[in-house]
Amino acid sequence: MDSFEREIVELLPRLRRFGRVLARVPADADDLVQATVERALARRGQWRLGTRLDSWMFRIMKNAWIDESRARSRSSRLFAPEEAGEAVGDAGAAAMEARLAAREVENAMAKLPQDQKVALALVLVEGLSYQEAADVLEIPAGTLTSRLVRGRAALLAELAEAAP
């Protein structure tokens, strides 16, 4: 394994997290991560040393997801069953409660338009700066901020009822 591959392996947990925001169903998210890693390895010549590998791979994943979404809507399988791949296990009450709270957020995120969801995932979940997120999405910074504003307003409204 060379250093490029090792860095990708180290990024896998974060790629899986980003994938989970996009694809939601864990198995689909991991398929997306796999497609992303395969694309990244095939195009490793395009990655410039000294630039952020995570941003570069997030961009690849975003594009892979767009391709995948198009293919899926063509075959009209866009919505996988919500509970698919979910193992509840014998988690304690606190863990169960946290899981339910997380589920509410996932449901609210799933209702957002794709572009707002991805923008929020990069900034709020992955902690990228506005400039880095705009670079990943290949959009102007102003477009990114307006997506962040609209996405957050929708989430606040959606989650308001469920707030404690």
Place this chain on the structure above:
Amino acid sequence: MTADERLIAYVDEELSPQERAAFESQMACDPVLAAKVAAHRRLAARISGSYGGVLAEPVPPRLVAVASAANDSARRGPGPLPPLWAAMAACLVIGVLAGRASWPNQEPLVMRGGELVARGDLAKALSRQLASETGLVKIGLSFRARDGAYCRTFESPPERLAGLACRRDGRWVAQTATAWAPQAALNYRTAASATPPAVLAAVDATIAGEALDASAERAARDRGWKP
């Protein structure tokens, strides 16, 4: 910048020090704005917290395999067509994929010192199972590598993983492991196509002579795969 944009930029720490100070003095005399900021902070924390659990989950071995060992054989580029033993694989890979759901929740390959080492049921199958026997893991070809070590191909439908592992220092070290779609193997009559090209290429690169026949395979197993 609109008022809403400034508000979230403040929460996301994207304002310059001057903008930040101006925003904070505005917030000090505007309780409605302060409440909005608090609501946005809670939202941000809630969203990032909801996805935090993914980081603690074990990474599926097929993803590690794709990122590491799998492309070692892929990088060599297209090789010659699979030789004779590829046809043998079709004969040896006999197995019905039973008991899929009972696969224990344990990673079959772990990284140890830069190597992917088989463990758990995969390691057991590599050590004990003959190609003619069925199990959760399917064993394909067994053969000796050029350095004398015994190597075996495997397919693990529940893990969507296929690969080639060689016995070295008492461990099964994956020479290659690749993501593999079990659908291709559900019809076992077409098992030859189930062995991924990356694994076949790895066999091609490793094998010395011919693959073991059933009696040689059994004898090697009974000797504990010692060269």
